[in-house]
Amino acid sequence: MELICPAGTPAALRAAVDAGADAVYCGFRDETNARNFPGLNFSAEELKAGIAYAYNHGVRVLVAINTFARAGALDVWERAVDAAADAGADALIIADVGVLDYAARRYPDQRLHLSVQAAAANPDAIDYYVKAFGVRRVVLPRVLSVPEIAAITCDVSCETEVFVFGGLCVMEEGRCSLSSYATGQSPNMNGVCSPASHVHYREQDGQLISRLGAFTVNKFATGEPAGYPTLCKGRFQTEHGAGYLFEDPVSLDATTMLPDLQRAGVTALKIEGRQRGRAYIERVVRNFRRILSELEDGVAAASGDLVALTEGQSTTAGAYRKSWR
Amino acid sequence: MQLTLGPVLYNWQPRQWRDFYFRMAEESPVDVAVIGEIVCSKRSPFFAEHMSAVIERLVACGKQVVLGSLILVSLKRERQQMAELAANTDFMVEANDLTCLGTLADRPHAIGPFVNIYNEATAFYFARRGAQRICLPPELPMESIRTIATALPDVTTEVFAFGRVPLAISARCYHARLHKLSKDNCRFVCEKDPDGLALATLDGEPFLAMNGVQTMSHACANLLGEIGDLAASGVGALRLSPQQCDMVAVARIFRDVIDGKRTYDDGMRDLSVIYPDVPFANGFIHGEPGAVFIPNHASANSRMRQPQIGDAVQ
Numbered sequence: 001m002e003l004i005c006p007a008g009t010p011a012a013l014r015a016a017v018d019a020g021a022d023a024v025y026c027g028f029r030d031e032t033n034a035r036n037f038p039g040l041n042f043s044a045e046e047l048k049a050g051i052a053y054a055y056n057h058g059v060r061v062l063v064a065i066n067t068f069a070r071a072g073a074l075d076v077w078e079r080a081v082d083a084a085a086d087a088g089a090d091a092l093i094i095a096d097v098g099v100l101d102y103a104a105r106r107y108p109d110q111r112l113h114l115s116v117q118a119a120a121a122n123p124d125a126i127d128y129y130v131k132a133f134g135v136r137r138v139v140l141p142r143v144l145s146v147p148e149i150a151a152i153t154c155d156v157s158c159e160t161e162v163f164v165f166g167g168l169c170v171m172e173e174g175r176c177s178l179s180s181y182a183t184g185q186s187p188n189m190n191g192v193c194s195p196a197s198h199v200h201y202r203e204q205d206g207q208l209i210s211r212l213g214a215f216t217v218n219k220f221a222t223g224e225p226a227g228y229p230t231l232c233k234g235r236f237q238t239e240h241g242a243g244y245l246f247e248d249p250v251s252l253d254a255t256t257m258l259p260d261l262q263r264a265g266v267t268a269l270k271i272e273g274r275q276r277g278r279a280y281i282e283r284v285v286r287n288f289r290r291i292l293s294e295l296e297d298g299v300a301a302a303s304g305d306l307v308a309l310t311e312g313q314s315t316t317a318g319a320y321r322k323s324w325r
Numbered sequence: 326m327q328l329t330l331g332p333v334l335y336n337w338q339p340r341q342w343r344d345f346y347f348r349m350a351e352e353s354p355v356d357v358a359v360i361g362e363i364v365c366s367k368r369s370p371f372f373a374e375h376m377s378a379v380i381e382r383l384v385a386c387g388k389q390v391v392l393g394s395l396i397l398v399s400l401k402r403e404r405q406q407m408a409e410l411a412a413n414t415d416f417m418v419e420a421n422d423l424t425c426l427g428t429l430a431d432r433p434h435a436i437g438p439f440v441n442i443y444n445e446a447t448a449f450y451f452a453r454r455g456a457q458r459i460c461l462p463p464e465l466p467m468e469s470i471r472t473i474a475t476a477l478p479d480v481t482t483e484v485f486a487f488g489r490v491p492l493a494i495s496a497r498c499y500h501a502r503l504h505k506l507s508k509d510n511c512r513f514v515c516e517k518d519p520d521g522l523a524l525a526t527l528d529g530e531p532f533l534a535m536n537g538v539q540t541m542s543h544a545c546a547n548l549l550g551e552i553g554d555l556a557a558s559g560v561g562a563l564r565l566s567p568q569q570c571d572m573v574a575v576a577r578i579f580r581d582v583i584d585g586k587r588t589y590d591d592g593m594r595d596l597s598v599i600y601p602d603v604p605f606a607n608g609f610i611h612g613e614p615g616a617v618f619i620p621n622h623a624s625a626n627s628r629m630r631q632p633q634i635g636d637a638v639q
């Protein structure tokens with residue numbers, strides 16, 4: 001199985017390459033990619049240099065152009081496709097049908113991957129993209145169990161890629177407007193979720209209160225570790241009580257399920273985290289490379305192998321285990 | 326401008342569901358009704374027994390019937406259901422994801438608000454392949470709506486104009502999780518909350534509403550004040566999403582304001598009586614947080630102004 005690693009900066013790209021990635025994925029420094037955070041991402045020149053570095057080490061580069069193009073501004077997304085193709089990207093990761101259509105017509109030989117943001121969760125939906133745009137690989141939404149992934153992989157006429165580590169969307173990706181409901185900024189339109197620009201912390205009555213836009217997302221007692229107020233991992237209340245009603249502040253760790261994913265026929269494993277620093281990327285990629293090497297020798301990773309890397313967060317195998325639902 | 330009755334998104338009692346459609350068919354001024362369970366496939370069998378009677382009544386009352394597809398299709402059984410839905414040629418199908426589009430393509434169909442059409446290129450792609458009606462995602466701002474509707478004059482562009490806004494869909498059932506049940510053995514607890522289960526912040530401020538695997542806004546979308554701008558932008562239909570309130574009256578208010586027979590101010594006042602206790606929101610269309618409501622003073626003034634002698638020659 002290929003190891004697909006995040007690169008939010010040229011330094012992180014080099015770190016991922018050096019640590020044993022089979023491919024790195026990155027995006028341009030604008031609204032065309034779903035990690036449009038300040039201080040992150042690549043210019044066209046940086047992408048070219050990054051691709052050159054990766055090639056010298058036998059590593060591929062995938063470029064994520066995976067937000068939904070703004071009406072009347074298609075040219076911004078089309079120029080991103082042009083720049084990535086021109087730089088020699090091994091594949092473009094796209095979610096928007098209009099952008100896919102452009103890329104497939106303008107660059108018929110360019111390898112296209114369907115972004116997780118397209119939310120294609122079954123063989124019929126996936127094959128629509130394969131037939132329409134010649135998509136060669138689909139990144140599966142984090143709503144599927146491993147048996148479902150196996151069935152899809154068996155049924156579809158393209159490769160499958162799954163997330164195995166890092167941030168966990170609780171909602172189906174590409175179909176969530178929680179962030180824009182509170183802040184006006186969404187993953188689909190702006191490439192951001194629960195953006196830091198709209199986060200406020202304040203102390204009140206011995207509690208630390210985290211807010212997103214006009215809404216309180218969590219309250220922490222003194223000494224309780226305060227997580228980032230991502231909406232779906234906040235604490236809320238109903239008439240049945242208060243708590244983490246959508247999901248605890250967990251991250252995804254599917255290392256113990258790697259043998260199952262391998263048997264399922266999955267082509268590539270993806271690590272989330274383009275917003276992460278170089279040191280983190282280096283450690284996660286190096287550990288995953290070791291785990292995959294051991295897997296080839298028939299040694300399955302133990303639970304908790306990567307706990308030290310999750311920065312104090314607890315982890316879950318998410319929807320990969322059916323009981324998560 | 327048409328009015329579309331969106332599908333019931335909640336788990337209503339089947340007889341209530343049936344009677345709701347009977348009454349909407351006979352008394353409401355909606356032009357189109359999208360029906361069918363689109364949120365959770367486990368609920369579908371309950372409504373199936375009333376489906377043909379509901380369709381019959383809607384058709385008899387002159388409403389165009391459109392059948393909605395599931396938002397999130399992952400099980401084999403669900404794919405089979407969608408294949409059967411797409412195979413029907415009696416009624417237009419509204420695709421809420423791309424699962425049945427392979428079958429629907431090249432014959433007239435509708436696309437629902439859960440397919441990501443954010444720009445005119447994507448809308449044009451689907452229109453060329455048979456999409457005749459497109460209900461845009463609720464988070465789109467007015468500029469995007471205008472650009473898409475203007476670029477596709479032959480397609481009926483629709484916007485989500487009333488009802489709690491569907492904000493997210495998940496594989497996980499929050500209703501079941503809240504009641505400490507597994508999704509497979511959920512006992513259909515979502516039926517206890519036919520208008521959504523209120524979810525508040527830890528400050529007690531109402532924020533969202535749970536609807537099984539779907540998460541909705543607490544606030545109720547209300548684009549009454551944007552009707553003029555939407556019509557001028559080429560929008561051809563407004564979607565009214567069923568809530569636990571007098572939806573016949575809601576439809577009449579929208580119809581009257583569209584036709585200039587009721588002022589914006591009167592419409593707003595009447596709506597807040599019909600659906601009290603839930604704030605209105607229209608932030609998305611103004612590029613603001615979706616929960617925000619921006620009153621339309623300009624609309625209020627222009628609509629309250631009575632026609633004057635001499636208007637015609639100005």
